[in-house]
Amino acid sequence: MSDAHLSQLTFDSLQIPDSLKRGxxxxxxxxxxxxxxxxxxxxxxxxxxxGQAQTGTGKTAAFLVALxxxxxxxxxxxxxxxxxxxxxxxxxxxxxxxxxSDAEAIGKYTGLKLAIVFGGVDYEKQRRVxxxxxxxxxxxxxxxxxxxKQGVFDLRHVQVAVMDEADRMFDLxxxxxxxFILRRLPHPTLRLTMLFSATLSHRVLELAxxxxxxxxxxxxxxxKMTVDRVRQVLYFPSTxxxxxxxxxxxxxxxxxxxxxxxxxxxxxxxLERTLTANGFVAQALSGDVPQSKRLKMMxxxxxxxxxxxxxxxxxxxxxxxxxxxxxxxxxxxxDAEDYVHRIGRxxxxxxxxxxxxxxxxxxxxxLPDIERYIGHQIPRAAIAAEDLAAVTPxxxxxxxxxxxxxxxxxxxxxxxGRSAGGRNPSxxxxxxxxxxPPRGSGRGPAPAAPRPAVxxxxxxxxxxxxxGTGGDAVPGEPPRRRRRRRGGGGRGPNGGTPNPxxxxxxx
Numbered sequence: 192m193s194d195a196h197l198s199q200l201t202f203d204s205l206q207i208p209d210s211l212k213r214g215x216x217x218x219x220x221x222x223x224x225x226x227x228x229x230x231x232x233x234x235x236x237x238x239x240x241x242g243q244a245q246t247g248t249g250k251t252a253a254f255l256v257a258l259x260x261x262x263x264x265x266x267x268x269x270x271x272x273x274x275x276x277x278x279x280x281x282x283x284x285x286x287x288x289x290x291x292s293d294a295e296a297i298g299k300y301t302g303l304k305l306a307i308v309f310g311g312v313d314y315e316k317q318r319r320v321x322x323x324x325x326x327x328x329x330x331x332x333x334x335x336x337x338x339x340k341q342g343v344f345d346l347r348h349v350q351v352a353v354m355d356e357a358d359r360m361f362d363l364x365x366x367x368x369x370x371f372i373l374r375r376l377p378h379p380t381l382r383l384t385m386l387f388s389a390t391l392s393h394r395v396l397e398l399a400x401x402x403x404x405x406x407x408x409x410x411x412x413x414x415k416m417t418v419d420r421v422r423q424v425l426y427f428p429s430t431x432x433x434x435x436x437x438x439x440x441x442x443x444x445x446x447x448x449x450x451x452x453x454x455x456x457x458x459x460x461x462l463e464r465t466l467t468a469n470g471f472v473a474q475a476l477s478g479d480v481p482q483s484k485r486l487k488m489m490x491x492x493x494x495x496x497x498x499x500x501x502x503x504x505x506x507x508x509x510x511x512x513x514x515x516x517x518x519x520x521x522x523x524x525x526d527a528e529d530y531v532h533r534i535g536r537x538x539x540x541x542x543x544x545x546x547x548x549x550x551x552x553x554x555x556x557x558l559p560d561i562e563r564y565i566g567h568q569i570p571r572a573a574i575a576a577e578d579l580a581a582v583t584p585x586x587x588x589x590x591x592x593x594x595x596x597x598x599x600x601x602x603x604x605x606x607x608g609r610s611a612g613g614r615n616p617s618x619x620x621x622x623x624x625x626x627x628p629p630r631g632s633g634r635g636p637a638p639a640a641p642r643p644a645v646x647x648x649x650x651x652x653x654x655x656x657x658x659g660t661g662g663d664a665v666p667g668e669p670p671r672r673r674r675r676r677r678g679g680g681g682r683g684p685n686g687g688t689p690n691p692x693x694x695x696x697x698x
Contacts, residue, residue, distance in 0.1 A: 311482025527564035
């Protein structure tokens with residue numbers, strides 16, 4: 192890895208506690224990245240910061256160093272045990288886990304207690320940790336608000352607030368949750384607030400100026416949208432050629448740590464089964480994967496046990512996965528900004544990498560917007576015959592092997608002998624023998640029970656006056672229709688008289 196992306200500012204020259212410098216040194220950090228070099232002097236001096244930089248340039252370390260410095264150097268006011276002193280809000284679970292991991296490493300010798308909360312796992316365990324008291328709370332908006340509304344912790348003593356990937360908060364619909372949290376923190380003049388993102392749109396800046404104390408706006412190469420060291424190339428396969436081309440290129444590059452981005456969960460599942468059937472160690476990461484399984488996937492990909500990680504855009508932003516050599520856009524993204532975030536998974540922190548995109552028949556429509564956004568045309572490449580690999584079809588998915596829940600009308604449900612929906616082949620009513628026999632009788636429908644004569648104003652045997660007719664009967668008028676009882680026998684076979692056992696004596 193090259194040091195050309197680093198600035199001349201060293202961490203040793205910063206006025207930060209020795210315990211913090213010790214954790215930074217153990218991680219091998221000596222010189223600051225450009226975003227760290229410009230934001231740390233401002234944040235360490237107590238000024239709010241809104242920072243923008245290319246992904247993978249050290250934004251997380253920048254706000255963590257400033258956060259720990261504030262907590263270690265500012266006096267701690269008396270506060271309840273369950274009142275955190277700092278809060279870090281992340282849009283996704285994976286990003287929250289990554290921030291927590293970095294915070295544990297950087298703040299290893301600070302003595303500050305950290306906690307992470309997010310949905311999907313360990314609800315009661317996370318709650319107990321918060322009740323015992325923490326210094327730094329890291330989490331996603333939904334779970335933070337959940338515990339806050341239950342009174343598990345108090346936000347009135349927060350000294351540092353951080354919003355990471357703020358533009359992603361808007362994209363995922365979290366902006367109301369963010370405002371709910373920020374309005375319950377101390378006044379902006381009483382805390383240090385930092386906002387970081389790969390892009391700073393007008394709506395993000397509006398949020399910054401609404402809830403921050405005159406923040407310093409810091410942009411690192413804002414007009415340079417893509418990473419210099421990413422080698423980009425674009426193929427134009429047909430829809431049928433996409434999987435053979437992907438497999439051929441993966442074999443040619445001998446994929447060791449590769450990310451493949453798709454637009455839908457269904458395609459991610461198809462790719463996972465197909466690549467696995469053809470000898471690749473691949474797993475699909477999408478929004479509906481259980482959290483415990485998602486975390487295991489990320490650990491396996493970090494460790495190299497999984498060579499190909501297939502992901503929807505849930506994993507395209509905010510994750511630091513070192514040494515990703517290749518990124519494939521199996522589907523071109525619908526949003527031009529997502530293209531930048533996807534290819535930013537490789538060539539991180541000065542490394543080099545490759546981004547390979549497929550402009551297929553369905554998603555090539557997004558290409559003009561992407562090239563307009565990045566400011567140049569993506570280099571094209573022709574598809575050679577040897578690039579198209581032979582594909583072994585995967586076994587059918589488990590859900591396709593089960594019998595359908597609702598067979599076509601006129602068919603037979605397995606093991607029941609009943610026609611679909613309980614109807615006969617002609618489609619009218621129930622099939623013969625499917626109607627259950629009336630209660631209190633033998634097999635088959637019983638004859639209709641004659642209605643006993645009832646004098647005007649009188650009631651049938653065992654009934655109160657007016658029962659069953661809705662009130663007193665009126666001479667010369669038919670009785671009012673009885674409400675059909677749930678679970679009763681309903682109307683009899685003659686269409687007008689109740690079945691025996693449905694409220695009248697059986698004959």
